[in-house]
Amino acid sequence: MPPVLSALHILHPRLSLYVKPLFLRKFPLPRRSVPINPRTLSSVASAQSSTENGDSRGRSGSLSAPPSLLEEAVQKIDVNPPKGTRDFPPEEMRLRNWLFHNFREVSRLYGFEEVDFPVLESEALFIRKAGEEIKDQLYCFEDRGNRRVALRPELTPSLARLVIQKGKSVPLPLKWFAVGQCWRYERMTRGRRREHYQWNMDIIGVPEVTAEAELISSIVTFFKRIGVTASDVGFKVSSRKVLQEVLRCYSISENLFGKVCIIIDKIEKIPMDEIKKDLKSVGMSEEAVEDLLRVLSIKSLTKLEEILGGAGEAVADLKQLFSLAEKFGYSEWIQFDASVVRGLAYYTGIVFEGFDREGKLRAICGGGRYDRLLSTFGGDDIPACGFGFGDAVIVELLKEKGILPELSLQVENIVCALDGDLQGAAATVATILRDKGQSVDLVLENKPLKWVFKRAARINAERLILVGNTEWQRV
């Protein structure tokens, strides 16, 4: 006799438990085998008829319940979530939980600690002057106390705020991760969502490229866990120091650096003529623009070294990163691509983005080094790098590849009283099983057995426990 059931019998000698043999054949084998009582079938049959003839009140389980008295006066609300937002019914929530579980598990493997920040922040935290798309689309408003606030478009500024706040009380480096909802507001209707969840990992206090190498390694680990391979996706890697060195050749002010980056990030989105015009409008000469664009087209680190020379930090950092990638074991996942600059103004060094090799989707994730972000908030700078990984494109990719996991509800036991009088007994059985750590769907109403079997199938129950009337009275 299996331990759980025998415990039940000891605690409640008057209680009979049944498992219908047909049920066992229909569903995955139960972890514990249950001896079949020869009386089961007959008592199930008698219970069934007693239920069908019984006082099943029939008030529940029906969507056509009697309408409320007020109904005529009420206008039906919009049953959809606000434009650009999502509900998570159980099937969607299972997918989200699966994704988040993998985010968290990978972060744990890398020794990162989870943090979070308010979804609502002061607007000032996100206002930067570099012309980023993220700022134009800020989901901002005035609160009831006339303060300018915003639903966060990204997590990094909040992280920087918290790091400044903690000051010297925390030993560096910090390895922090977060999974949080981010918002944007677009006036145009493109069917794009206004919210998404983002997984961030950040390393605060490490100036070496080992930090970026570690971050990319963690994303590779994530991809592998969910079944995505190096032939599905890759990382384009560059360094903003490449751009910086080119701009320095033409004596272009450091202050323009962020703006130039943002313009260049749009290269694949808007026509080249406009890119050139924008670059000239911030003060670059025709010659500088042409040279810059030539450098940005480079896809080989050797070629880059030929042009920039081997002395600069850009080439040294990138060479180190590619060497580390080999030791981490993800060389085949990364490639140098000078055109990658990322769309956030604050990056200062290595930048990278994950892309699908078929070229069908937007960037899957992106990140880089941001050694100067803290001082823009009035803090002392600390070397830092991190990435953001959204929950949207990865799901598109998994669908595309046909490897979206099939996740179904699974409840170990379904417990059902065969008679209304035994509802309390069923509750006792459920409580005992739950005390032992077993999940139980307790049937809370009098229902025909057919209904119970259907529900057992729907919740993928391993075991159906019917609390029977005949034996209950006989004992």
Add this chain to the structure above:
Amino acid sequence: MPPVLSALHILHPRLSLYVKPLFLRKFPLPRRSVPINPRTLSSVASAQSSTENGDSRGRSGSLSAPPSLLEEAVQKIDVNPPKGTRDFPPEEMRLRNWLFHNFREVSRLYGFEEVDFPVLESEALFIRKAGEEIKDQLYCFEDRGNRRVALRPELTPSLARLVIQKGKSVPLPLKWFAVGQCWRYERMTRGRRREHYQWNMDIIGVPEVTAEAELISSIVTFFKRIGVTASDVGFKVSSRKVLQEVLRCYSISENLFGKVCIIIDKIEKIPMDEIKKDLKSVGMSEEAVEDLLRVLSIKSLTKLEEILGGAGEAVADLKQLFSLAEKFGYSEWIQFDASVVRGLAYYTGIVFEGFDREGKLRAICGGGRYDRLLSTFGGDDIPACGFGFGDAVIVELLKEKGILPELSLQVENIVCALDGDLQGAAATVATILRDKGQSVDLVLENKPLKWVFKRAARINAERLILVGNTEWQRV
């Protein structure tokens, strides 16, 4: 030789792994014992001196990094989260995760499925006319497209919206739970927070009191899991049908029912004279008010039956609930208290709230039956009940009782290269361990051993792995 280490040796025969014996004595015993290499101490010593004399760049680990060029022009931002909101640094996040994990585990034991809704909803979803505190404190605003929206103050209206949207496509009953952030806006500064997280469990489609009994059972299970006993907390239970029956005696309109409930919910918060005035202002006679208040003071179900008679639904429902509580095994946790009505307008039947027996704190949780909510949104009514359980009062209670868990960061391994040249080798070691499911904090910079030991202690590492230089070159 333990499996992980031997695998490492096989894969990387040239790699030496060390565990400093002193370290093993200082910290909890590692799950796998590691043979101590007699060469360890000498190589550790040589590595230490090489690090100290080496080219440790000294750029990291310091909060006084060189200030950015722009610093003088920058005003320091407010490093605190917006008023009434919280950051979750690692220590707070561990507590939140522990709490949420228990919410989710209990929900799983009861066979509930997780759902979620947008934190931002149309304001109309929360506007009710009963004078609830929750509505007055709505965190609402106009979005950039001039739509009235609100940060959700509670989860139930969104759940109702989703249930109406799903219509007949979902088989009843639904057993859904959610853990979500809720918001409120108060103009006055009382040091109260503007956001909290709430665990909700709801049963949609069950008219029987078994549903309420199951919900209370799940909260009891939660309390037990986190170490809270029946001598710490209890549930006050009543039914709004008690009030309804009294009002019906005085032929008071059903439409006033919600309003009367909201007034009564304030009994312990505002003076009795005002309560009486408010009740009269909605049209109740002096006599009706006095009778109502007399009934509300009843704390015994027998007494209630004497006054209302045994024929009504109020007494029948409550008697059934108390009988089921016995079968579920939580009789000692619950007591009848007619004064409990809860502050939400939509409850129609059983209502309950969790309270601390010392009477120091606000309600810990609360819930009840809301069979008419869907029709107020223009849907067909479906019998339903649920509860909300916040993350604030329970933490106060755990602190009060001195049973707040001590949760610390725990990383299984810390891996450190003893020389900058071996950073890649350390990355390889880390990768192998992580591939085996072990968590690794990889030291990303050249650091003195003293620093590494301190970090190992801080992260509660079970094992310190030093990748050594001497042996590396010798092999």
